[in-house]
Amino acid sequence: MTNPMLASMRRDGRLLRGRPWDLAMITWVPLLAVMLLAWMFSAGLPHRLPVAVWDQDHSSLSRQLVRMLEATPGLAVRAQVLNASEAQWELQSMASYAVVQIPPGFAQDVKRGRAADVVLMHNAQLSTHSSLIQRDVRQVVGTLSAGVEMQARAKRGDPRQALAVRMEPVRTSLVSLFNISTNYEQFLAAALIPALLHILGMTAGAWSVGRELRDHTLGEWMDEAANGPPNGQPDGKRHGRPAGAATVLGALAGKLALPWLSLTLCGLLALLWLTVGRGWVVAGSFSWVGLALAALVAVSLAMGALLAALTLSLRTALSGAGLLSAPAFAFSGVGFPLLGMPASARGWAVSMPYTHYARLQLEQFQMGAPIVQSLPTLCSLVLATLVLMLLATAGVMRGLRRPDKWGGR
Amino acid sequence: MMADRPSSRSSFLRAFLDALRAVAGDKGVLMLLIGAPVLYGFFYPWFYSLEVVQRVPVAVVQQDGSGLARQMLRFAEASPRIEVVLTTGDEAEAQQALLRGEVMGYALLPPDLKRDVVRTQKVVVPVYANGAYPLVAKQVQYGFAEAVGTVSAGIELRRLGAAGQSRLQAASSRSPINLQMEALFNPTEGYGSFVVAAVAVLILQQTLLMGGALLVGTWRERGEAAAPVRIWLARLLALCALGWLSGLYYFGWMFVWHDFPRGGNPLGALLLLAVFVPAVAGLGVLLGWWFANRERAMQVLLFTSIPLAFLGGFSWPAEALPTILQWLRWLSPSTAAIQASLRLNQMGAPAQAAAFHLSVLLALALASWLAVLWVGRRRAGAGTAGHIGRPD
Numbered sequence: 001m002t003n004p005m006l007a008s009m010r011r012d013g014r015l016l017r018g019r020p021w022d023l024a025m026i027t028w029v030p031l032l033a034v035m036l037l038a039w040m041f042s043a044g045l046p047h048r049l050p051v052a053v054w055d056q057d058h059s060s061l062s063r064q065l066v067r068m069l070e071a072t073p074g075l076a077v078r079a080q081v082l083n084a085s086e087a088q089w090e091l092q093s094m095a096s097y098a099v100v101q102i103p104p105g106f107a108q109d110v111k112r113g114r115a116a117d118v119v120l121m122h123n124a125q126l127s128t129h130s131s132l133i134q135r136d137v138r139q140v141v142g143t144l145s146a147g148v149e150m151q152a153r154a155k156r157g158d159p160r161q162a163l164a165v166r167m168e169p170v171r172t173s174l175v176s177l178f179n180i181s182t183n184y185e186q187f188l189a190a191a192l193i194p195a196l197l198h199i200l201g202m203t204a205g206a207w208s209v210g211r212e213l214r215d216h217t218l219g220e221w222m223d224e225a226a227n228g229p230p231n232g233q234p235d236g237k238r239h240g241r242p243a244g245a246a247t248v249l250g251a252l253a254g255k256l257a258l259p260w261l262s263l264t265l266c267g268l269l270a271l272l273w274l275t276v277g278r279g280w281v282v283a284g285s286f287s288w289v290g291l292a293l294a295a296l297v298a299v300s301l302a303m304g305a306l307l308a309a310l311t312l313s314l315r316t317a318l319s320g321a322g323l324l325s326a327p328a329f330a331f332s333g334v335g336f337p338l339l340g341m342p343a344s345a346r347g348w349a350v351s352m353p354y355t356h357y358a359r360l361q362l363e364q365f366q367m368g369a370p371i372v373q374s375l376p377t378l379c380s381l382v383l384a385t386l387v388l389m390l391l392a393t394a395g396v397m398r399g400l401r402r403p404d405k406w407g408g409r
Numbered sequence: 410m411m412a413d414r415p416s417s418r419s420s421f422l423r424a425f426l427d428a429l430r431a432v433a434g435d436k437g438v439l440m441l442l443i444g445a446p447v448l449y450g451f452f453y454p455w456f457y458s459l460e461v462v463q464r465v466p467v468a469v470v471q472q473d474g475s476g477l478a479r480q481m482l483r484f485a486e487a488s489p490r491i492e493v494v495l496t497t498g499d500e501a502e503a504q505q506a507l508l509r510g511e512v513m514g515y516a517l518l519p520p521d522l523k524r525d526v527v528r529t530q531k532v533v534v535p536v537y538a539n540g541a542y543p544l545v546a547k548q549v550q551y552g553f554a555e556a557v558g559t560v561s562a563g564i565e566l567r568r569l570g571a572a573g574q575s576r577l578q579a580a581s582s583r584s585p586i587n588l589q590m591e592a593l594f595n596p597t598e599g600y601g602s603f604v605v606a607a608v609a610v611l612i613l614q615q616t617l618l619m620g621g622a623l624l625v626g627t628w629r630e631r632g633e634a635a636a637p638v639r640i641w642l643a644r645l646l647a648l649c650a651l652g653w654l655s656g657l658y659y660f661g662w663m664f665v666w667h668d669f670p671r672g673g674n675p676l677g678a679l680l681l682l683a684v685f686v687p688a689v690a691g692l693g694v695l696l697g698w699w700f701a702n703r704e705r706a707m708q709v710l711l712f713t714s715i716p717l718a719f720l721g722g723f724s725w726p727a728e729a730l731p732t733i734l735q736w737l738r739w740l741s742p743s744t745a746a747i748q749a750s751l752r753l754n755q756m757g758a759p760a761q762a763a764a765f766h767l768s769v770l771l772a773l774a775l776a777s778w779l780a781v782l783w784v785g786r787r788r789a790g791a792g793t794a795g796h797i798g799r800p801d
Contacts, residue, residue: 041729131547
């Protein structure tokens with residue numbers, strides 16, 4: 001009696017040894033890719049973003065503003081421009097991501113007690129760059145303005161202690177929960193690494209099942225799963241048990257087991273590095289994220305396998321895997337929130353497993369949500385894996401009855 | 410032989426048409442070169458078609474029953490950025506709603522708000538926003554800050570007025586220096602305009618890379634790949650022709666259809682396509698040659714779109730990348746092409762603003778074409794039968 005899962009695993013282990021590319025795509029390539037992502041974001045928040053200054057006032061106050069901009073770690077005053085066309089060139093050539101314009105009469109307006117304007121022309125096409133610059137410049141101008149006002153009021157004789165209160169009777173204090181450091185490394189890299197494994201998992205699922213079809217070896221694979229390895233037995237004697245549903249399911253599980261282990265391990269190592277390795281405290285439960293990651297890789301592999309089993313073509317399955325998995329991050333609500341999408345698009349987004357995984361990871365890594373809240377997500381990922389595996393089993397069984405379809409490219 | 414030019418030209422044309430026919434006869438290549446760009450042109454912008462996040466659900470914890478607190482609530486309700494879906498006196502209820510994801514933030518109007526304001530004591534309204542979703546958190550914070558700020562400014566103007574300043578004076582002495590923000594190039598600061606305009610270039614690259622590699626990988630498997638220079642040029646040109654079509658479809662039709670910032674420098678954009686597409690086609694052919702396998706390129710390239718997007722310098726500032734990566738990223742045509750496309754399509758810059766990027770693409774194109782001609786040359790004595798695709 002052969003265990004189809006073990007037999008299928010042994011077969012794949014043997015095949016992988018002779019196929020360096022197939023082995024690479026579930027071992028060192030994913031490892032390198034997650035390391036690349038972690039490395040890309042290792043500087044954390046970008047700093048010293050180039051801006052240009054267009055000082056039309058040439059006063060000591062405007063120079064003070066420029067010095068304050070220079071002293072801000074997020075900004076680098078790259079150039080002083082002299083006229084509109086130079087400012088335009090700075091922006092259009094993207095040498096600077098913003099131009100701070102100090103209009104003529106700036107210091108005089110301030111001295112006479114009129115409101116003076118500083119203009120920030122920022123490149124809104126580069127949303128990340130420009131929002132970081134906006135934040136920093138707003139802070140600098142706010143500081144300068146508050147200083148001017150304090151001086152003016154002190155001159156008018158307001159008591160110093162009461163100044164701050166008088167200036168802003170009701171203040172909002174903005175508390176950003178759950179991502180207090182607003183550290184982009186944690187935020188982006190931690191979300192992108194599972195997204196990458198989602199793609200690699202679906203590709204691996206489509207590849208390992210699709211390749212048996214492309215190579216006309218679907219029957220061979222099932223035969224080996226049902227009756228053990230072929231070595232030593234003459235071909236004529238190899239008509240043992242035909243592959244039933246249980247055998248096919250076992251064979252599928254065995255085939256996907258090695259990529260599952262390897263990709264999950266890759267992801268766990270990367271997430272461990274980003275959190276424990278970089279000294280970040282996980283607000284919730286790391287092991288819960290680990291379990292969910294294992295489930296995400298499993299569901300990705302099962303989706304890939306189902307694509308191959310449904311289309312009976314390796315190439316079409318890979319196309320499908322690309323369509324479903326490659327944009328998964330973009331539509332997961334991590335960058336652009338789900339509530340900003342039209343209802344139909346949101347329907348697509350919430351039917352993708354990565355969307356739910358991303359939510360769970362945020363809940364556990366950043367928000368410190370109770371485990372109970374993440375439980376349904378994990379359960380549905382596991383359930384989805386089971387359903388997809390059963391569907392893939394049905395697909396493979398149909399494929400077994402249609403040897404004429406094998407070898408489709 | 411290349412004896413007389415007219416016949417060599419017509420045989421080049423024949424080779425070009427043969428290559429086009431090979432593409433048209435291969436459903437896989439056709440899907441990647443025509444089907445995928447068309448499909449993604451609709452699919453990708455769909456998710457971002459509303460461009461900005463409005464009416465983010467929030468809660469207000471009202472622990473003060475005064476008219477001032479009610480005024481703040483009314484201003485918050487009027488803000489287009491946020492939508493107050495929960496008003497409660499119990500902060501724990503708002504916290505629970507936040508954890509469950511029902512609201513993305515809340516403001517706490519503390520008890521004795523009115524009394525403290527009257528006594529000119531310091532009053533702080535804390536705004537809690539879910540920072541795990543930065544775009545949403547920004548709307549929550551600005552929405553509440555505007556509502557509270559408007560009320561606060563009203564109080565202060567009244568006070569200054571009481572102290573004998575005119576309204577105009579009062580307004581300027583309240584805030585002597587103001588910052589005016591001017592959003593250039595993407596005036597609505599739309600998310601789709603920001604992401605899709607750049608991702609479109611990456612989609613062009615990935616589909617053409619995979620399509621080219623699939624085609625050449627198949628030829629390699631069959632041992633039909635090696636060819637004289639003339640044939641290779643015809644094949645590369647055929648791939649380019651399809652790449653140019655998709656490129657025009659994106660830069661022309663798609664940007665217009667979705668009303669993305671566009672059309673700044675149409676001639677520059679054509680120049681970009683003229684060097685970008687050949688660079689990608691050349692690299693695609695090289696990959697196909699190297700893999701010598703029909704499906705391998707898809708398997709290997711699918712995941713690369715994520716790192717390439719973040720190396721492209723549009724969603725993640727290149728200034729924040731490690732120095733080595735700042736150099737290595739130019740090896741993918743997408744990096745230079747995204748940068749050039751932003752300058753030429755979205756910012757309307759003159760071509761010299763993208764001169765560096767266009768030169769990088771030209772260099773990649775020349776290098777890859779020369780490499781194709783060299784590795785793919787038909788060796789003397791080696792017929793088509795001599796080449797059999799590698800088993801793996």
